[in-house]
Every structure is written in C-alpha cells, then in structure tokens.
Amino acid sequence: MGSALTETPVWRELLKHQETLASAGALSDLILSDPERLGYPELALDGIRLNLAFHRMTPKTIELLIKLAQQQKVEDKRAQLFRGDKINVTENRAVLHTALRQKGNQPLMVDGRDILQDVKAARQQMKNFVGDVREGRWKGATGQPIRHIVNIGIGGSDLGPRLAVGALASDAADLKVHFVANVDAFDLLSTLQSLDPAQTLFVIVSKTFTTQETLLNATTARQWLTGKLGEKAVAQHFVAVSANTGEVQKFGIDAERIFPMWDWVGGRFSLWSTVGLGIALAIGMENFERMLDGAAAMDEHFRTAPLAQNMPVILALLGVWYRNFWDMQAQAILPYSERLRDLPRYLQQLEMESNGKSVTCDGKPVDYETAPIIFGECGSVGQHSFHQWLHQGSDIVASDFIGVVQDDLRQPEHHQALLANMVAQAGALAFGQTKATAPSDIYVGNRPSTILLLDQLDPYRFGMLLALYEHKVFTQGVIWNINSFDQPGVELGKRMARNLERQDKAQDRAGAFLTDFWHKIGSVNKK
Ligand code: F6P
Numbered sequence: 191m192g193s194a195l196t197e198t199p200v201w202r203e204l205l206k207h208q209e210t211l212a213s214a215g216a217l218s219d220l221i222l223s224d225p226e227r228l229g230y231p232e233l234a235l236d237g238i239r240l241n242l243a244f245h246r247m248t249p250k251t252i253e254l255l256i257k258l259a260q261q262q263k264v265e266d267k268r269a270q271l272f273r274g275d276k277i278n279v280t281e282n283r284a285v286l287h288t289a290l291r292q293k294g295n296q297p298l299m300v301d302g303r304d305i306l307q308d309v310k311a312a313r314q315q316m317k318n319f320v321g322d323v324r325e326g327r328w329k330g331a332t333g334q335p336i337r338h339i340v341n342i343g344i345g346g347s348d349l350g351p352r353l354a355v356g357a358l359a360s361d362a363a364d365l366k367v368h369f370v371a372n373v374d375a376f377d378l379l380s381t382l383q384s385l386d387p388a389q390t391l392f393v394i395v396s397k398t399f400t401t402q403e404t405l406l407n408a409t410t411a412r413q414w415l416t417g418k419l420g421e422k423a424v425a426q427h428f429v430a431v432s433a434n435t436g437e438v439q440k441f442g443i444d445a446e447r448i449f450p451m452w453d454w455v456g457g458r459f460s461l462w463s464t465v466g467l468g469i470a471l472a473i474g475m476e477n478f479e480r481m482l483d484g485a486a487a488m489d490e491h492f493r494t495a496p497l498a499q500n501m502p503v504i505l506a507l508l509g510v511w512y513r514n515f516w517d518m519q520a521q522a523i524l525p526y527s528e529r530l531r532d533l534p535r536y537l538q539q540l541e542m543e544s545n546g547k548s549v550t551c552d553g554k555p556v557d558y559e560t561a562p563i564i565f566g567e568c569g570s571v572g573q574h575s576f577h578q579w580l581h582q583g584s585d586i587v588a589s590d591f592i593g594v595v596q597d598d599l600r601q602p603e604h605h606q607a608l609l610a611n612m613v614a615q616a617g618a619l620a621f622g623q624t625k626a627t628a629p630s631d632i633y634v635g636n637r638p639s640t641i642l643l644l645d646q647l648d649p650y651r652f653g654m655l656l657a658l659y660e661h662k663v664f665t666q667g668v669i670w671n672i673n674s675f676d677q678p679g680v681e682l683g684k685r686m687a688r689n690l691e692r693q694d695k696a697q698d699r700a701g702a703f704l705t706d707f708w709h710k711i712g713s714v715n716k717k
Pocket residue numbers: 344345346347395396397398399400401404457458543677680
C-alpha cells in the first residue's frame with residue numbers, strides 16, 4: 191500500500207496528467223503549438239526572471255501542482271518557518287535563517303529570547319571588525335596590515351562564503367580571501383605557500399567547533415603562524431565564528447575574537463550570519479548588507495505571493511513534477527557565468543543534504559522519490575564535458591540555466607557568445623534534431639529546462655538568487671513531508687573514521703573488516 195501522499199487524489203490526477211502529456215507529443219510540439227509560450231509564464235521580481243518556456247507543462251500542470259502544494263499545507267508550513275516554530279523536529283530547533291535578513295524592530299522570540307537583538311549585536315561586531323581590517327587599522331603581530339584572509343571551514347562553513355566571494359569580490363581588491371576546506375593537507379599548504387604570515391589572518395568557521403577537518407586545518411595553520419611569529423601572534427591573526435565558544439577558547443582564541451552563531455541557523459543556510467565574515471571582508475559590509483536585502487526581498491515574495499506566482503514555489507513544484515512524475519533522477523545546474531562557478535557545489539549541499547532523506551517527519555519510510563542528484567558546471571565549459579550526456583544520454587534530466595543579462599561587458603562579443611550558447615543549449619535540449627542521416631546524429635530532444643535570468647550579478651540579485659533556492663528546497667521538503675534541516679546521514683562515516691584513527695578495538699565484524707582494510711591500503715601510523 192502506498193503512503194498517505196501517493197494515495198491522494200491529486201497525486202493520482204498528476205500521474206494521469208503526466209500520461210496524457212507524455213502521449214500527446216514531444217516538448218517541441220508543446221512549445222511550438224502554443225502561441226503564448228514565448229512570453230509565458232515568466233515570473234519576475236526586482237531584476238530576476240524565471241522563464242518557464244522550455245517546460246513539459248500546460249496551465250493544467252501548474253493548477254494540479256498548486257493543488258498538491260495546498261494539500262501538503264505549504265502555506266501553513268511557510269508561516270511556521272518565518273514564525274520560528276521548531277520545524278526541525280528531530281533536533282527540536284527553529285529554522286530562522288530568514289531572521290538574519292529580516293527588516294524592522296518587531297521582536298522574534300526563540301526560547302524566551304529576542305534573537306533579532308543577538309543578530310544586531312553580531313552584525314555590529316562584524317561591521318567594526320570588517321572596517322578595521324579593510325581600512326588597515328587591524329594590525330598583525332609585526333604591525334603590518336592584513337592583506338590575506340584564510341577562511342578555514344567545511345560544508346556550510348565554506349561553500350556559501352566561497353561562492354559569494356567568487357561571485358562578488360573584485361579581482362583587483364587589496365584584501366584577498368582564500369578558502370581551505372579539505373583535510374588533505376595539500377589544500378592548506380598550497381594556500382599558505384604564497385602567503386606572508388605577518389599579513390595573514392585566519393577565520394576559523396565552525397558552528398559546532400568539533401568538525402575534524404576544520405580543527406586539524408586550524409591547528410596546522412596555527413603551527414605555521416606561531417612557528418614564524420611566536421605564540422603571542424595568535425591573538426592578532428586568528429578569529430573564530432562558532433556557536434561553541436567553550437571549544438573555541440580551548441583552541442586558544444579569546445572570547446572577544448569569537449563571532450557568535452546560533453543553533454537556529456543550519457550550516458547550509460548560514461552565509462547570511464557571521465559565517466559570512468569572509469564575504470564581508472572581501473566585499474565590504476555595505477555590499478554584504480545589500481546581499482541580505484536581496485534575500486529579504488525574496489523572503490517577502492515567498493511569504494506573500496500567491497502560490498501560482500511564487501518563484502520558489504513554482505521552481506520547487508517543477509522539481510517535484512520531474513522527480514516524482516517523470517522519474518528524472520538528476521537535476522543539472524548550469525550557470526552561464528564564470529563568477530557563479532561554485533553555484534553547483536553550493537546547491538549540491540543545499541539540496542542534497544537537506545532533502546536527501548528517506549524517512550518522513552513522522553518517522554515512516556517514504557514510498558516516493560526525494561531529492562534528485564544535483565550536479566553541474568559553468569557554461570560554456572560543461573558543454574565540452576558532460577553535455578553530451580545531457581543531449582544524448584539514456585537518462586533524461588531537467589536543467590536550470592542561470593544567465594546574467596548585463597555581465598562582464600568589457601568584451602561584449604564574449605558575453606554575446608556566452609548567452610547565445612546558453613539559449614542554444616536550452617533549445618537543443620528541448621527541440622533535439624530528429625532528422626539525421628546517421629542514427630548517432632539523432633537528438634531525441636524532449637529535455638526540459640528553466641531559464642533563470644539576473645539583470646546583473648550584484649550583491650542584491652545574488653542574495654535573491656540564493657534565497658530563491660533556499661525556499662525551493664524548503665517547499666520540496668514540505669511536499670515530501672521530510673525534515674530538510676537535519677543531516678543524520680553524515681554521522682556514521684564520521685564515527686567510523688574516528689574509530690579507525692584511534693585504532694579502537696573493532697566492535698563488530700564490519701569494524702574488523704574496515705580496520706584490516708585500512709591497514710592493507712597502507713600509510714597507517716601504527717600505535
Ligand atoms: O557534516 C555535515 C556538516 O555538519 C554540515 O551540515 C555542516 O555545514 C558542516 O558539517 C560543517 O559543520 P561545522 O560548521 O559545525 O564545522
């Protein structure tokens with residue numbers, strides 16, 4: 191027997207509707223037979239446009255998908271999110287990344303505390319520090335200003351800031367922000383080799399301050415620094431972002447050098463918090479706040495726009511449509527902007543760590559698919575690698591093309607080529623080429639895509655873009671009735687690695703097998 195969700199009339203109607211659409215013809219017929227397609231339906235907000243011309247859908251599709259969203263109580267759940275209800279049920283936590291960009295002075299209480307006051311104080315602390323570092327008032331141990339920031343963190347404490355700095359920082363900036371995430375020492379050592387410790391500041395970002403990779407990298411970085419400048423230099427060259435002040439202080443960073451984090455912000459939703467310190471150092475506090483404003487505009491849209499005109503809701507529903515009703519296993523993220531090169535990796539964590547779940551909020555196994563595989567690459571680079579698979583592979587997947595209308599115009603012919611390639615790819619995927627002399631030259635087409643256009647890639651539009659995807663992920667989690675805000679699936683591997691490193695006595699046959707295997711592959715420090 192199916193679950194409550196797959197047994198509902200609207201789910202069945204969607205299945206029937208899919209069959210009707212699939213047998214009515216290809217996507218190309220759907221597009222070319224519809225005189226309204228070119229302008230329809232395009233959702234727009236403050237310089238971001240979501241164009242749905244290349245989708246396998248009709249007005250009926252949207253109508254049914256909206257019914258599904260209503261049935262799953264997306265509007266109620268959305269109100270709970272913004273209100274600070276403890277919707278992260280497994281960890282009994284509120285989910286309030288939206289509070290980090292909230293306007294106004296209305297208090298927002300979590301466990302009897304107005305968290306907006308905490309946010310305000312932390313923002314002021316960031317502002318002072320960013321101003322001091324960027325304007326050269328913050329001196330290193332030898333009296334020199336800071337020229338290099340090394341952000342040490344992993345997952346949500348790395349991917350968002352890394353993406354934002356890549357997208358928004360100027361190449362010509364005096365202050366460079368570097369990112370180190372991997373426990374592979376090559377990552378840290380290759381970053382440090384060109385840096386002068388006297389001009390380098392480390393930002394250790396870890397909400398829990400227990401993450402092995404980050405702590406090892408931070409310890410090695412401290413050895414590198416103190417080896418050259420002495421123990422006392424740690425005070426001027428290390429700051430931390432964390433919710434675990436006790437552990438940070440044990441590491442040797444004083445309380446006044448700690449930027450607070452809170453358990454109501456999930457790691458993958460945290461770049462808006464003090465976790466964004468590296469971003470603010472790279473682009474300045476004013477630009478950081480513009481990014482928050484953009485996200486706030488998207489929050490307001492998500493909170494108030496009717497479901498059928500709601501960009502995150504529509505994006506989410508189309509994802510559900512392809513995943514659950516067309517059996518598509520993956521979703522390609524294709525930013526046609528070099529500055530958005532880290533977007534696919536960022537969305538991989540956002541979507542797959544959030545919605546890669548097989549148990550509902552009530553603890554029951556799901557009998558429908560949840561998050562697809564998210565993968566991607568910058569256009570036009572990806573065209574020369576995996577787009578062959580997108581066009582002619584045996585699997586069909588939907589793609590998100592993300593283009594910037596007014597981007598790097600120093601060489602207009604490059605920009606024209608970039609956008610022409612983007613549109614051509616969406617067209618080739620949709621229309622294909624069915625008349626060809628050789629079978630290998632046939633493109634079946636029929637592959638849908640979303641075209642997301644940003645007027646400009648500025649902090650405001652960038653903030654909107656990320657908030658759009660955050661709310662998409664939330665909405666899908668609601669439809670699938672899963673908790674998008676925990677990540678229990680990452681724990682087992684961490685525990686096994688710890689046991690191996692400590693060379694603990696194996697507790698079971700699997701542990702014994704892993705220990706033997708680990709010794710077999712070599713390079714193990716024997717106790
Ligand atoms: O292991 C997964 C994870 O907990 C992510 O959810 C998180 O973004 C990352 O590790 C880093 O965690 P922390 O900021 O606590 O070091």
